[in-house]
Structure formats: structure tokens, C-alpha cells
Amino acid sequence: MSSTAPAWSERLNEAAAWRRAQGLWRERCTPPAGTIDFAGNDYLGLAGDPRLAEAQAAGARDYGAGAGASHLVSGHLEVHEALERRLAELVGRPRALLFSTGYMANLGTLQALCDSATQVFQDRLNHASLLDGAGLAGARSRRFHHRDLDDLDRLLARAASDSARLVVSDGVFSMDGDVANVAGLAEISARHGAWLMIDDAHGLGVLGAHGDGCVGRGHGVDRVPVLVGTLGKALGTAGAFVAGSEALIEHLIQFARPYVYTTAQPPGVAAATLAALDILAIEPERRERLRVSIAYFRHEAARLGLPLADSFTPIQPLVLGDAGRVMRWAARLGEAGLRVGAIRPPTVPRGEARLRITLRATHDRDSLDRLLETLARLHGEDGR
Template sequence: MWRPLLEQRLEQQRRQDLWRQRVTLSPLEDKRLVNGRHTLVDFAGSDYLGLAHDPRLAEALAQGARRYGAGSGASHLVSGHLEPHHALEERLADLTGRPRALLFSTGYMANLGTLQVLGAGGVQIFQDRLNHASLLDGGQLAGARARRFHHRDYDDLARLLSRSSNDKPRLVVSDGVFSMDGDTADISVLADRCQRFDAWLMIDDAHGVGVLGEGGSGCVGRRFASRQVPVLVGTLGKALGSAGAFVAGDDLLIDSLTQFARAYIYTTAQPPGVACATLRALDILESEPERRTVLGDHISHWREQAKRLGLPMMPSETPIQPLLLGDSQRVLSWSRLLRQRGFLVGAIREPTVPRGQARLRFTLSAAHTRQSIDALLEALAELATNEPQPGLREPLA
């Protein structure tokens, strides 16, 4: 019974051009990767500041492993909460302007654990339609009554909030930077709506921490107090180049997660060397602000040149720069052609994005060279010219 069921599902995945495939790679310098004998420039990952392969982080990780061991050996609440974990939580709280922070092993676990705790007991959850899968899954896991408002439509959110019950707590959840579109939430408006309807606001700032805000503090960071954004989630495996995640907030939030979040209580703490590497990344984030400056220059240059070339990139001022192609087969074709030209890019299809909105997703990094960026833009312009499609040559938004 099981074998034909799974075979049927896999065959359907292939027929719909939704087959996912891993690529085994080895890193080189300047965001270059080796795929067997072929060299590719990585425009698919989220290493926005070029820290993932920085030798200083690798050395910090190695020193941490030598001092504290390769693994933590237990959960945080047993015997796995080691000195580097404690120091990292204090640094992350300081970065984001929060009283405290709590480490999780992954961003997915941070969102599942937080929503499992906050969504219990009849809480009403309101989510942006384009929120990350971990936020949607977390709300479902909590069993809370959930509604989804139109993407960045805060009047729609206000309507939903106004029709909700005053007898149950309300939680509004949004990405800070939306991972597939690259646009950002309006935190000020969200905070205003939440305060008007006595709701808590939870922001997942996975793609903002390290990149946006004062000193890389993110979309929320020090600009918004805990009373405006009581729940702040961030990840460590993107701009900070290591692994893991955190939730930042006040004592009430962190104590509640420590006591009740199953994704925190029942998992082994991250390896201490990883925490040491992240601490080193925070040092570099503070001492080398030019990394963020270079990244900002790359984004501006990309947008200007894409407009000059007539490429209809989606509106985004972040390192995430999507090109909407619509059709999954077409996205796969462009992705293969770009790989033949030496570029690794994200081919994003349903269910990650809605049907008809398949896209190439380019991500920029401070480690990219201007030469590589220009070469990719020229390759895209050549593809667009050789394969005309209705609306493809519309002006950049």
C-alpha cells in the first residue's frame, strides 16, 4: 500500500516540474562554488555579508569546539546550556534592544516553539498571506483560530481585527523581510494596528538581522520597543554566517518560552563552537560596517542596471531580488541556462510561491564582485532578448 502511494506522489511532482534536487558543492572565494568540475557563482544563498566562509568564524568555531567539545551533549535545561550560549543570548538581546534573548537550534524551531506557546488557549492569530512556511505551520500546530490578511494590506488586517472577539487574546504575525518577494513589512503601521486592537505583534526578522537597521539590528531592532513588537525572531545562519536562531523579548516572553516551548525544551542545544562563531560574527558586524555599505551599493547597482536592461525585477530594496517568470517549466529552463553560464540561482516554484508566480530568486552578498553581478545581469538580458514573452520587457517597478 505505501509503495504505490509514494510512487504516485513522486511521479506527480515530476510531471508538474516541481521536483526538488540537491546539488553537492564545494566553496571557493568570492561567492564561487565548485560543482564537480564546473565553477558557479552563488546567487542563491543567504550569506548576505559574506561571513559564512570567513576564516575568523571558522577559527572561532574550532577554538570553541576544542574548549567546550564538539557538541553540547544535552538540552539547554539539562546540562547543555554552556558559557558561549549564555554570552550569545546577551549579545543578541543587546543587538536588538531587548531585555533578553533565547537561543533555538533553527529558525523553523524558533517559530514553531513560539507559536505553539503563544497560540494556545483560544488565541486568535492573524498572519500575512506571504509569511514563511514555519510561521504558518506554527500557527497550525498551536491549533489556534487563524486568519490571513492580504499581503502588506494593513487595512485588511484592521478589518479582521475589528471583527474578532474581544474575549480572546490576539496575535499578529508577519515576516520582516519576505523571503520570496524581498519586500519589507511596515513595522510602524503594524505596531499601530496592534496597539489599537490590543494585540501582540510577532515579527520574524530572519532576513533583516545583520542587514537592515542601525548597526544591522534588523527591521525592528532598537527602533521599536518591546511594547510595540513584543515578539522578535531572528536567525543566525543568514547574514551572520553561522547557524541557529533566537527569540528576543521581555522577561515574560522568554520565561514563558523556556517553560513551555517544546521545540526548546526537548532538543539538544546547538554545538558550543557554533555559538562561538556567531559571537565572532557579531564582533565583525560591529567593527566592519563597510560590509553593509558594500551590500547596499550592490543592491542599488543591481536595480539601476536591471532597469537599464529592461528586466522586470520585482520591487525590492533588500538583497533578495526576484524575477517573476510565472511558469515553473520556464523557470527551470532559465535556471539551467544560467547554470551553464556559471551562475547558481534559486528556481522558486509552487507550493513555495502561489501557482502562476514561479520566479528566479537572486540574492546579493557583500562578497560578490561587481564583475560577477554585471555578468549575471548581461546573461539575464540575453535570455530575455532571445526568449520574448508577453510583458517580459515591461519597465522595472
């Protein structure tokens, strides 16, 4: 008996045709040699540092290319243990737990902490992994207006008081570059008996007196009980961690399925991250160079009439609105040897397509000027 449901190939073709018709088709591409990268998240310029490469090679020689098993079988090695201790020290928490990716850290944490009875309150612009993590747990996410503490306060006040509550926010918002009011979130969460979880993926290594992020040592575990950080951005390697109390970390070890059932991070990557933490501590001038570049870029962009969003972080969005316009500008920038992020729905809301420009400590003044001049020319050609 034949089925009336469309064949899988037909389903896939229909989905592809729809996305192409919407002008939202995505493609991978390798930039030509010599392209200046203003799209990635290597904020301190550590990904290409030879000291990290040597540490990674040494870690692989000492422990092997891969961990060989999950952390709970035989894959938790001395280098992982050392890295967890260093990360906990960096952010001023009793313990930290390694995950293979930032996405998995958020999925695992929310899945382990929440169930269908948990009330989760998320900033409307939170990263997809935070929304997906609550969904994996079967918890409904109530969305408060972006960085709107009054709206969060109202939602918490109306919520039933007989179930666990968790407030969740990005630290630095990845598409807008603005920063959560962590102190305000902590105060409101505590007043309503809720825990607070901050994903500081884009703040770690960049913000804070020690590169400890927008949460770090300034907001202790009593104020921000659940802190997530990633290693593949400012620290230049790969993976992520969750930091918090002894009880939190032990709970995640027992119940976070994306942790329990995944092969541990390659030991060479852990060794490279330890080297990155050393550089973070002994070379604070990297953060200072980045701060100076951000200030210069924003000053010159304002002088040229470029409508940047309000951000003091390395993420500098230029909202153009129309997805087609974003793709045209990105193509022209590519022809000039400049790579920027072309961000369209569904990553950002419809009508808010943008160029996501990211700065790093290793960008020199000539590269910044080249980008500014090209953007100004495109802006002038558009007559806006």
C-alpha cells in the same frame, strides 16, 4: 485479514509521480567548483570568513563538538549564555533565547503562546514555519492581504474581543524581498489589544543602523513584543533566537516544546556567531558594499529591461510565471557558472514562479555584470 489500503510504497510512488507530472520535482545538487552563488542567504559574506571558522574550531576545542544535551538538562553552556546576551543587546531587548533553527524558533514560540482559543492574524505571504507553528498550537490563522494594513484592521475589528490576539508577520519577505510596515503593524496591533510577532530572519544583519534589522532598537519591546531572528543568513552560522521581555523568555523556556526537547546548539557554532557579531559591529562597510551592489544591480537590470520585483533588500526576485521557464533559465545560468534560486509552487503561488536572486557584500562588479548579461541574453531569447 488483508487491508484494502494501498501499500506505503504505492503511496510514496503516487506522490512522487504526481509531483513530477506537475513539473515541481525538487532535487539537491552540489554546484561545480567556481560557480558564483546568487542563491544563498549569506548576505554579508561571513559564512566563509576565516575568523568565524577559527572561532568555531576554538569553541569546539573548549567545549566539545556538541552540547551533549538540551538546554534544560546540561547543554546550556557559558558560550550560549554569552551569545544570548549579545543578541539581546543587538536588538535592544531585555533577553534573548537560542533555538537550534529558525523553523524551530517559530514553531516553539507560536506553540507556546497560542492555543485553540487564540486568534492569530498572519500576512498572506508569511514563511511556512509561521503557519505551521500556529497549526501546531491548534490555533486558526486568519490571513490578511500582503502588507495590507487596512485588511488587518478590518479583521481585528470583526474578531471577538474576549480572547488573546496575536499578529504575525515576516520582517523581510523571503520570496519577494519587500519589507513589512512594522510601525503600522505595531500601531494597529496596539489599538486592538493584540501582541505583534515579527520574524526578521532576512533583515537581521542587513537592515538597521547597527545591523539590528527592520525591527531592532527602533521598535522597542512594547511595540514589538516578540522578535525572531536567525543566525544562518547574514550572520553566516546556524540557529536562531527569540528576543523579548523577561516574562516572554521564561514562558518559552517552560512551554516551548521545540526548545525543551532538543539538544542545544553546538558550542562551536555559538562561538562563531559571537565572532560574526564582532565583525558586524566593527565592519559596517560590509552593509554599505551590499547597499551599493543592490542599487547597481537594480539600475542595470532596469536599463536592460529585466522585470525585477520592487525590493531594496538583497532578495531580488525575477518573476517569470511559468515553472518550466524558470527551470530552463536556471539551467542556462548554471551552465554559465551562475547559481540562482529556482522557486516554484508551492513555495510561491501558482503562476508566480521566479528566479530568486540574492546579492551579498562579497560579490564584485564583474560577477554582477556577468549575471546581468546572462539574464539579458535569456530575456532577449524569450522575446519578452
